[in-house]
Amino acid sequence: MNPYVLKYGGTSVESIDQIKDVAKRLAERKSLGQDLVVVISAMGQTTDQLLELAASISETPDRREVDLLLATGEQVSVALLSIALKTLGVNSVGLTGRQAGIFTDDVHTKARISRIETDRIRQHLEAGEIVVVAGFQGVNENGDITTLGRGGSDTSAVSLAAALGCTCELFTDVDGIYTVDPKILPEARKLDSISYEEMLEMASRGAKVIETRAVEFAHKYKVPVIVGLSTGDYPGTLIKELDETMEKRVVTGISVDEDCLMVTVNTVPFESKNIAKIFAAISGENIMIDMISQTAPYNSFVNLTFTSKIEDRFNIKAILEKLKAEFPTIDYVIDDSVIKLSVVGIGMVSQSGVASALFNLFAEHDIDFYQVTTSEISISYTLNAYDRDKAVHMIASAFDL
Template sequence: MRVVKKFGGSSVATIEKIKDIAKDISKNYKYGDEIVIVVSAMGKTTDELIKLAKEISETPDVRELDSLLSTGEQKSISLLSMALKEIGCKAISLTGAQAGIRTGGTHTKNKIESIKIDRIEKHLKDGKIVIVAGFQGVNEEGDITTLGRGGSDTSAVALAAALKCDCEIYTDVTGIYGVDPRVYKNAKKLEKISYEEMMEMANLGAGVMETRAVEIGKKYGVKIYVGQTLGVETGTYICDNSEIIEKKAVTGISINKNVIMVNLENFLAIPKNVAIIFNNLAKHSVNVDMISQNEVENVKGSIGFTCPLTDEHFLNKSLEEIAKEIPDIEVTKRTGVVKISLVGIGMISNFGVAAKVFEVLAEIDSAFYQCTTSEISISLIIKESDTIKVVEKLAEVFSI
């Protein structure tokens, strides 16, 4: 059997953990499996490297930052390779570039464009375990690049797609839950979740999987398993919708606290002004999410939108410029809010989900500020202080 296994930073945080993982991998190796391992940097190494860079410059050169950040994974792959060799396994470590991972885009946020697997195939044929540095690749100029946060998941699934095999993601959780167990203690672990549902949940704030990784899995039909490192419990499979027999109306609830809500009022809500607002936000790289608008005619109207709280610095710059172009505009920012999103492929065929959601909010007397929907999701902006009671009640009503 051929498989790609990915281990996150917490799984390889210490030498002891690396040795334990090596022992576990050796069991599959002795069965004759062809194994490719993808690892992240040890523990909080990436954060520490960013901190070092910021001690030199508040805005470090992104090419050099990529070169610096990539050293974290290189340390992990070398140590794991040594640990495997120490217990009698043939192994070799490869950087992203050595593994043939070609990328494109901007530094610190590159995307995988292609993977040349010849070198990996040769090492597998020679009976070696191949350990690949996640989160990194090389661009057409030959520069080291990184894939952004969660990039090791993307590396692993992309390698599995290229090698035509399944992908196993190991982390410090026992699988994917319908709702964060830290918020709702009775949360149920999912046996399976569709690519579409997982992508939607990841996009809406669930931090278990990186969206691009799931996207690649769906595109190339890579079955993804998410489970606990060295755990005994069965984890969760991310797979095609056709493999899921019971399609619940709501499969999961994601909770996103990284939200700021903005209301723009007292301006002429004509298309030209709306374009000025959103072009300016885009110019400052503000990641606009939910949008609501009550007028597009020649009258005073209002627009509401949300963006990540971490974008507030860029948002403030943008709002200053917008105010210069539309002088009478009134701006209200609201923090202390959370985005709650219900996701389920079953919403396509189940009626009344939205009605039930609003019924729950009325029952527990919780207001919402904004609401958007997609074919398989309903998202609400609520007070942060209402998070637990809203999530608990919704999870109870929809049996999540």
């Protein structure tokens, strides 16, 4: 048995007609003798609507109950798709995350998968059924429903593919991975393939076509991942291990993260234990931060700057207000008028001059930036949101993207 794991996002199952279309395509693949595990997201904007319902009752709803609420979105999609398949005469079974054997840690709304028990899925596959699994959700060791955070269905699909030892196909409303988001740069090129390392950098820096943790799973367990259009009309992009042809590209793509918050904490007493306390308080709320910078000490104080997600604005503000009791000298600025722009390419490892070329481009086009961070294969900047299009176009032109 060599199954295929397929994932359909919310835009692919937004309506009953789309669910019926997906069922027809799955029936065609089943008729070819393929064993299929299908991971489904909630329909369209269902997750946002459920969050709005919770917010209408409480500004800070209990996270356990939020998970219980959000998990219903995927369960609706699973049931409807399984019904559609059975209407076509195709044997199928719908499973929640718990029924599919997806176990997670205890962090509600941002859970991480700890293990997957595939016995039940394999039994259904051996019985000739298409297995339809609710993405985005699992269960902790206490039996409580958990959700995996935004984009969690990608993670569900790739982790299931890893557990089953097969390829993963992620179907969405785009026909692959582009050098730049075509909504920003319509003339951007679609990539036939991209390395795990490059895709991980692009996803973590704001590319929304695939969730970062899904790429981490794929990389760790060497799962080939194909990202393509839900209709299957065009060949997608293969995410795979690095090969020598990829190193010929100095720059592979540009990621833009507009869901970006730049936080500056001023006049922090300069001791390493104080810096540690600030970041411990932030990490204690499961807030992901990036692009940390610190000024040189002046009069025994330093300033800290870091980036995070806009959704964490109120949590960060609450944390910093509490810290003022311990550090009365500090004040802070939370700026949501910036973006994070990242230039990614495996070719940077062996070819020099990219950083210099980028600094020259920014200077020539009068674009200011606030922070710079680098890795072996990426360079990231925070800059004003109004400079987004100018920056993307000048870099894309310079590096033929």
